[in-house]
Amino acid sequence: MNSSQLCRIAAVQMISGPDVDANLAEADRLIGEAAAQGARLVALPEYFPLMSPDETAKIRIRERDGEGPLQDFLKDAARRHKLWVVGGSIPLAADDPGKVRNSTLVFDDTGHRVARYDKVHLFAFQRGGESYDESRVQQAGAKPVAFEVPSRDGHVWRVGLSTCYDLRFPELYRALRADLLLVPSAFTYVTGQAHWEVLLRARAIENLAYVLAPGQGGVHENGRRTWGHSLLIDPWGEVQGLQASGTGVVAGELNRDRLLQVRQQLPALTHRVL
Secondary structure, eight states: OOGGGEEEEEEEEBOOOSOHHHHHHHHHHHHHHHHHTTOSEEEOOTTTTOOOSOTTHHHHTOBOTTOSHHHHHHHHHHHHHTSEEEOOOEEEEOSSTTOEEEEEEEEOTTSOEEEEEEOOSOOEEEETTEEEEGGGTBOOOOOOOEEEEEOTTSOEEEEEEOOGGGGGOHHHHHHHOOSEEEOOBOOBHHHIIIIIHHHHHHHHHHHTOEEEEOBBOSBOTTSOBBOOOEEEEOTTSOEEEEEOSSSEEEEEEEEHHHHHHHHHHSOGGGGOOO
C-alpha cells in the first residue's frame, strides 16, 4: 500500500473529573501520545476539560469565543505537538447568561482555529434513578459544520463535526457530506452498551465515510459511568480501532483508495433522491 495515500488520525479517551488543570494535563499527555504515533489529527472527547457533579460548573468556566485558558490550551497543544486538534467540547458563552454552548473547536497544526461547531441536539434521558437534561444548562446550536484537512501528500479530506447525542440524528450527517465524521462523546454506560457501536457503524455505512469517535470511558468522580469504547470505523462499517475502557489513544489510517473503492462499488450517495 502506498503510504502517501494514508492520513493517520487518533481519538483520545479520557475519564475527566472536576479538576480542570488535571484534565488539561491528561489531555496534553494523550495528545502527545497521538503525535508520537504519527497522527495528523487528534480528537478529544466531549467534556474533556470538566465533568463535575454540579452541572452549573460548566457556567463558571465558560469562555467568550476567542479568548480564555481552554481555548489557549487547544491552540498551544496543536502548535507544540504539530498536529490538528479537535477540542472535544468546551463551554462557551451563550445568548442566555444562565447557559453555555457545548462547542467543538478545531485548530490546525500551526494553532490557527479553523472551525467551531455548537452541539445541536441536547441529550435527555430518564430511567430509574438516572436522569439527564442538558437543556437545563446548555443552549443548542443550529448549524452543521465541516472543515477540510490536507493530508501530508496534499489530498484534502472533508471532515464533519458532531457531538454525542447528535449521533441519533442521521439527517445531520447527510448534510455534512464528509469523508470523515467526528463524534466526540460522553455516552452513558446504559445507552452506550445498548446503542453506541451500532449507531456509529450505521453512520459510517450510510454515508460511506470514516467515523472517529473519542469517548469518556470509566467511572468519574461525579459518580457518572461512561461507556468509552472509542472507535475508528471505515466506510464499510468495519471497526479499525477500539479503546474499550480507561484512558488511552486509538490511532489508525484514513485510506483514500479504500474510501474511493467503497464509494465506487456501492454508489449509494449518487442515488439519493431526497
